[in-house]
Ligand SMILES: NC(=O)c1ccc[n+]([C@@H]2O[C@H](COP(=O)([O-])OP(=O)(O)OC[C@H]3O[C@@H](n4cnc5c(N)ncnc54)[C@H](O)[C@@H]3O)[C@@H](O)[C@H]2O)c1
């Protein structure tokens with residue numbers, strides 16, 4: 001635990017204005033006297049519960065989702081304990097407001113709804129003094145989430161507005177994983193933006209410049225990582241919403257030199273593997289018997305395919321046989337070994353043209369999704385394109401002709417980017433579709449049956465990853481840790497007990513689920529030798545100790 005003694009000495013209005021110390025109307029009479037707060041506060045003394053009820057009333061009268069987001073963000077900046085108490089009391093209602101999907105709109109509108117700063121903005125013109133900037137952070141930090149804002153959900157380049165994402169992700173570290181908010185730091189690397197609308201917007205708060213790329217970009221990232229290692233040597237550094245090429249290069253370069261992971265690649269892979277395993281187990285099948293189409297070959301698509309291949313290999317399949325079960329498509333169609341435009345990351349995922357002999361389509365032209373589904377007769381279709389409607393009616397109906405319980409995962413965020421809606425999927429498959437989405441959707445009633453739609457979002461994984469790493473003192477993040485997370489999530493699937501139930505546990509149980517995953521991951525870190533061994537009881541004790549519940553000290 002960091003030493004927060006110095007911060008605790010704040011008095012008067014400074015104490016009220018510090019969101020980590022503020023109790024507002026819940027300061028007791030004794031505290032008001034001790035800290036010079038008498039007169040600054042109205043005389044009534046509330047409990048935290050009463051404050052949460054008042055805050056909920058105020059939240060409820062806001063008439064747009066963005067207004068609700070602004071309200072909650074403001075509360076977070078005023079009183080973090082109350083913010084998290086309120087969120088925990090209303091997880092299902094409020095998580096979509098502070099996180100996906102509304103956070104997407106908040107990033108797009110960031111410069112217009114901006115109230116006050118949170119976290120650290122590291123802009124390119126300050127590239128020589130990143131150390132000095134981080135040295136000014138008063139607190140010891142255990143978790144950083146960093147973005148350069150270039151691929152914000154499926155909404156593209158949002159420049160400095162991308163800061164909404166690290167803020168939202170870290171809110172979930174505290175809400176779901178129980179990491180104390182004092183220990184978290186959102187970071188925005190401002191290397192410019194190529195979003196014309198932002199550049200032309202007089203209100204834009206970012207560095208008004210086209211994006212820096214190439215060697216200068218890499219040097220900036222290197223200076224950032226060096227500065228982080230110097231100021232916070234043991235920090236967990238999570239990369240989020242970078243363009244795919246940068247995401248992969250950065251992860252490969254730094255994953256063995258500090259405790260770090262990329263959430264879009266690895267967190268997404270773990271949640272999707274866990275959810276697919278649950279879907280298949282619930283239907284009585286085996287992963288290694290599936291034929292899987294991955295629509296989208298970016299960070300998410302490649303990360304998910306890699307982990308599913310690794311899972312099949314763990315289940316006894318040879319690596320080549322496992323790869324042959326996947327059909328991965330990018331914007332130019334199916335990846336196959338006849339294509340000359342594939343890079344190193346994509347080549348292992350290319351189908352062999354030999355395997356496609358006999359396909360009823362022109363193999364010399366780009367092979368689209370409809371061709372793949374007609375010929376390969378897949379049982380699972382995952383969408384990670386950022387393209388709404390990419391699962392067309394034709395494709396979905398074809399899937400339903402070939403599989404009893406076709407599995408559809410339109411995972412793109414936010415809601416407006418989902419490859420298909422659950423309602424369409426159920427209509428087009430006569431209710432046979434097994435569905436999980438990236439953004440939250442309401443349950444759908446079809447044929448008199450209510451289908452609860454699981455939200456297959458990396459939010460089931462990354463907060464637990466943080467808890468596990470802090471509790472175990474892990475020094476690196478291994479692939480096995482993500483495998484353990486996926487399996488631990490699968491084991492919590494309500495569908496394993498009742499095939500008609502949701503594929504994933506309800507968000508109201510997210511703390512319990514995160515704790516379960518965190519324990520599995522922490523144990524794996526020990527088994528992998530990246531954390532020091534302890535007894536199981538000791539590890540459990542540390543996980544529980546790491547998980548803060550929002551209460552006033
Ligand atoms: N549910 C989750 O937890 C989760 C996690 C990560 C990403 N995502 C979502 O997945 C989407 C993609 O994320 P990413 O990081 O992989 O992005 P990315 O930009 O790295 O990759 C997008 C990929 O989709 C391909 N593509 C685009 N249009 C296509 C089309 N019409 N047909 C076929 N392929 C097409 C591109 O060629 C590219 O390979 C985003 O919308 C993001 O919000 C969801």
Ligand SMILES: O=C(O)C[C@H](O)C(=O)O
Nearest residue numbers: 100153241264413457458
């Ligand atoms: O942010 C999310 O909701 C999930 C994921 O990290 C994404 O980029 O879409």
Ligand SMILES: [Mn+2]
Nearest residue numbers: 153240241264
């Ligand atoms: Mn992301």
